Amino acid sequence: MLSEKTVERLSEYRRHLSDLQARGVTHVFSNLLAAETRVTAAQVRRDMMNLGLSGSTATGYSVSDLLEHLAGLLDHPHSTRVALIGTGNLGRALLAFFRARPGKAVIAMAFDSDPEKSNRVCCGCRVYPMDSLEARIREDEIRTAILCVPEQDANAVAQRLVNAGVTGILNFAPTRLKVGDQVYVDTMDISSVIEKVGYYAVRGTRAPGRK
Amino acid sequence: MLSEKTVERLSEYRRHLSDLQARGVTHVFSNLLAAETRVTAAQVRRDMMNLGLSGSTATGYSVSDLLEHLAGLLDHPHSTRVALIGTGNLGRALLAFFRARPGKAVIAMAFDSDPEKSNRVCCGCRVYPMDSLEARIREDEIRTAILCVPEQDANAVAQRLVNAGVTGILNFAPTRLKVGDQVYVDTMDISSVIEKVGYYAVRGTRAPGRK
DNA sequence: ACTTGTGAAACGTTTCACAGCG
DNA sequence: CGCTGTGAAACGTTTCACAAGT
Incomplete structure (x- = not known):
């Protein structure tokens, strides 16, 4: 490993x-x-x-x-097709990003709870309503998901993803997801990162142990 | 430190x-x-x-x-006001994010090289043309910047930021920025992170050394 | 002389384990 | 008791340094 x-x-x-x-x-x-x-x-x-x-x-x-x-x-069939949950500003930015930069990983499907946003195509990706989440993820055997929902919904959605078979989550909500140990979570907390950058910026140094 | x-x-x-x-x-x-x-x-x-x-x-x-x-x-006056460069999809998502979630850090100004996008207000933030970058950053004594420009422009813009006095950069372009040792850079490479999540997702485990 | 491959040292971070205290 | 504060141990990662190959 x-x-x-x-x-x-x-x-x-x-x-x-x-x-x-x-x-x-x-x-x-x-x-x-x-x-x-x-x-x-x-x-x-x-x-x-x-x-x-x-x-x-x-x-x-x-x-x-x-x-x-x-x-x-890095290119296992189960990891290159990912689902994106939440097509707000950040979700759409990520859809555009992955469409513009077609690497190995591809966003295969997106979900949104807002009926205005679902059942249409956004940035080249089909957006489905949230209630079809488990069925579609299971059907496509998706194992990796990007979570762009508001903080207060993050844990509930993460739980649904895990139930549907997802074992890797890239989480943009500023919360620790409470999922089992067999699920890998990477949280990109932008507020937290900008605070870190600011900390070293005002001190005019690289962090200890950096090349 | x-x-x-x-x-x-x-x-x-x-x-x-x-x-x-x-x-x-x-x-x-x-x-x-x-x-x-x-x-x-x-x-x-x-x-x-x-x-x-x-x-x-x-x-x-x-x-x-x-x-x-x-x-x-964490809340030094020089670190809570940041500049954002590049108001593409991701840049706008970040502007919306920081506006919606007003923490200590605030995006004080944005820049874009596209004349269509500059000299207007986007997501509550004034967007200036790129050629005013150095002057405005120096005037406001901004030390922290978020870089959302395309990969091929990232290094040139980073250089300009550093010349204008920026000492901390949050970089969203998938490139290592070549800046001096006194500048702190954190690169959020989304493609790379999604590959990492996929790697552990297909293996059904947390990474070694995780709680 | 230039490499690779690697044991061992160095370094950084986290956890253990326990003294001391209210 | 259960807590803090902390030296020391444990663990993980990176670098050093050099034998060996070409």
């Missing part, structure tokens, strides 16, 4: 590796990949080790090899 | 403490605050220690005392 920080780095490596491949580069040394992603070369090599990949001292790592292994880890 | 994780927790403590204060609670024990925020009681006490605060064994910590100290750390 890879750690969260490792998975984050893998995702970043992949972006740069795709760039490199598009430019016709077939092999990379750890120090090159490191320079692009602001980690150390030793860290890159350690990550490769954790992945069970190896390179050669003469040519470094094979770009296509790495991309293939990363795709195997 | 507090670590990033500590600052994140402080921000979360504050939200719960405000709730408690609104409900008339004047003192908390570490285990109560811990239960609300999913950290351990020992962690809460350690954070209080790092802050230089102390409670009493009989009554715990004073809510108002804590809130006061947290405000002193």
Whole structure:
């Protein structure tokens, strides 16, 4: 099982590796990949080790090899199709973002409790009413969801998602979701993050332990 | 200097403490605050220690005392007024978010390079053209900025922000910003995060080292 | 000389465990 | 008792340093 920080780095490596491949580069040394992603070369090599990949001292790592292994880890059929709940300002921004930037992950369906907003297409994605949530998520075997509902609804909706089989939630509501231990939750609390940025901004320093 | 994780927790403590204060609670024990925020009681006490605060064994910590100290750390005049660059979908969502949820931080001004979008009010915030960026940021002594411009513009705009005196950037473009070491950058890479959520979702587990 | 691969050291963070106190 | 405050242990992550390959 890879750690969260490792998975984050893998995702970043992949972006740069795709760039490199598009430019016709077939092999990379750890120090090159490191320079692009602001980690150390030793860290890159350690990550490769954790992945069970190896390179050669003469040519470094094979770009296509790495991309293939990363795709195997990050592009599981159950994780690339995600559901989005709540098509308010932020929800629509995310729909537009994923449409404009078609990566591996795709928002396959959206839900909204407002009858005015559901049963129509928004930013290229079909929006369904909330009462069809469980049925549709189960039918499509969706396991990953983005939660953009108001804070006071977040926990109730999260519970419904989990009941429908979702095991990974990206939560934009500023609340700790109370879900079982088998469900992975990442909460992006924008207010909290802006406070953190402000804290270091006024002190004119990077945080301790940053490169 | 507090670590990033500590600052994140402080921000979360504050939200719960405000709730408690609104409900008339004047003192908390570490285990109560811990239960609300999913950290351990020992962690809460350690954070209080790092802050230089102390409670009493009989009554715990004073809510108002804590809130006061947290405000002193997180609500510096230079960090509560922020600038937002780029009023695309995401930028507008953030403007709406901050307007709807008026916390301590406030978006004081926005900028957009599109003449159609600038020189007007969007979501309650004045949008200025990009060429007035340096002058206005300097004049208002803004130190914190939210960057919502397309990936290819991110580094150039970041450079301009830094030149204008910004020392903290919340970056939504999926790129590492190349800025000096004295500038704090937090990049929220949504594609990367959704890949991480997907990774743990398909494996049906929390990440290692999670409570 | 340049790499990779990796044990071991260093560093940072969290938890344990308990002394001391109301 | 149950609480705080904290040294020390435990754990996780990153970096160092170097053997070995080409």
